[in-house]
Amino acid sequence: MLPKQHKSNEYSKAWLQNQAYFFMPDKFIPQPLKPPNNSKKILLHSCCAPCSGELMEMMSASGIDFTIFFYNPNTHPRQEYEIRKNENISYANKMNVPFVDGDYDTSSWFNRVEGLEFEGERSSRCGRCFDMRFERTALYAHEHGFDVITSSLGMSRWKDLDQVNSCGQHAASRYPHMVYWTHNWRKYGGSERMYTIAKRERFYKQEYCGCVYSLRDANHQRIQKGIAPIEIGKNFYGADHGTYTK
Numbered sequence: 671m672l673p674k675q676h677k678s679n680e681y682s683k684a685w686l687q688n689q690a691y692f693f694m695p696d697k698f699i700p701q702p703l704k705p706p707n708n709s710k711k712i713l714l715h716s717c718c719a720p721c722s723g724e725l726m727e728m729m730s731a732s733g734i735d736f737t738i739f740f741y742n743p744n745t746h747p748r749q750e751y752e753i754r755k756n757e758n759i760s761y762a763n764k765m766n767v768p769f770v771d772g773d774y775d776t777s778s779w780f781n782r783v784e785g786l787e788f789e790g791e792r793s794s795r796c797g798r799c800f801d802m803r804f805e806r807t808a809l810y811a812h813e814h815g816f817d818v819i820t821s822s823l824g825m826s827r828w829k830d831l832d833q834v835n836s837c838g839q840h841a842a843s844r845y846p847h848m849v850y851w852t853h854n855w856r857k858y859g860g861s862e863r864m865y866t867i868a869k870r871e872r873f874y875k876q877e878y879c880g881c882v883y884s885l886r887d888a889n890h891q892r893i894q895k896g897i898a899p900i901e902i903g904k905n906f907y908g909a910d911h912g913t914y915t916k
């Protein structure tokens with residue numbers, strides 16, 4: 671069951687009772703979200719449905735009015751980009767959340783990371799990648815009356831949360847009174863719920879961060895381990911062991 675939006679800063683009892691984690695230890699029971707400045711209008715940069723699903727459900731359950739901003743020109747190839755985007759659109763529609771489709775200006779992204787093609791994940795290339803995506807998010811927020819932005823990029827355990835937050839804060843600092851919300855979405859069972867939601871919704875299971883360089887490196891590691899290269903559009907969350915294929 672999807673969470674209902676309501677005005678108070680507490681969850682609906684019905685929503686909590688329907689969550690798989692309701693009977694988990696106390697440390698896994700989430701707290702109602704308290705955005706900066708008590709803001710109730712937030713622009714959420716989303717990288718994909720699996721990472722943003724938990725954020726979307728938590729924000730809805732906390733009565734926050736938020737809009738998804740999908741701006742990820744790093745994602746390669748286009749087939750992968752379209753799969754990630756369309757899945758996020760479907761889930762936003764299911765939850766009645768507004769969705770803004772940003773540009774797929776890949777040439778700008780390649781210009782931005784030029785010279786860093788052989789850096790790994792969590793490197794300065796990723797910093798430039800985050801900067802570009804957050805700068806556009808902050809610009810859209812500034813032009814459309816949002817004073818708080820945040821991102822699902824901090825949800826993945828493969829990302830350096832400090833690096834993500836630093837880039838987000840830097841982008842927000844370009845505009846007066848704008849704040850990047852540095853909430854740690856992984857805490858209070860957030861990471862566990864992320865996988866629960868992904869399996870429940872049978873989200874597409876991406877197997878690399880997104881850019882052509884991360885695809886190259888992921889395939890290199892797979893070949894070294896004797897695993898077949900990634901097949902775009904094949905694996906989905908949801909089977910008993912966590913993955914099924916189409």
Ligand code: SF4
Pocket residue numbers: 744745790791792795796797799800879880881882883884
């Ligand atoms: S590895 Fe991920 S975060 Fe780093 S540059 Fe590539 S897409 Fe961006």
